[in-house]
Amino acid sequence: MKPTNKSWRLDETYIKVKGRDRFLYRAVDSTGQTVDFLLTDRRDAAAAKRFFRRALENRGNSMPRVINVDKNPAYPRAVQELKQEGVISRRCRLRQCKYLNNIIEQDHRNVKRRTWLAKGYGSIQTAWRTLRGIEAIGMVRKGQVRRVVKGNTVAQLKFIGKLFATAA
Helix, strand or coil: CCCCEEEEEEEEEEEECCCEEEEEEEEEECCCCCEEEEECCCCCHHHHHCCCCCHHHCCCCCCCCCCECCCCHHHHHHHHHHHHHCCCCCEEEEEEHHHHHHHHHHHHHHHHHHHHHCCEEEHHHHHHHHHHHHHHHHHHHHHHCCCCCCCCCCHHHHHHHHHHHCCC
């Protein structure tokens, strides 16, 4: 995977699982490349911390310089705790501005369009597996895979064929 840049946009959306809303945390960088995603039961500081830890463990993601979020009060608390633990750099800035997150809001459309067809999921494991596939194909289409250009559909099909050992 190609590395992401140091300006993250973070937001959450909901997915229906067993008739209840579960929260899908997603982050993209300033160019629209996917940083990470996480499906959780709650929308609180613990879930936000779990998401940040997961995103920072990924080798392709560098330490963010700035994280743009909406007005959710869980984010400042989670970032402050992670700064005290040394997980996030003290120089990292958290900006709470809803207009800077238009990139992630538009990126949610692809996921919501695909999950809407399912009309909800029967279990969180099924939802998680489906979301991983949706996000993986989205990353390939965005050109995040090395040596696979964004608009080259043939190269994308060959890559997916090799990945899953199928005839494309």
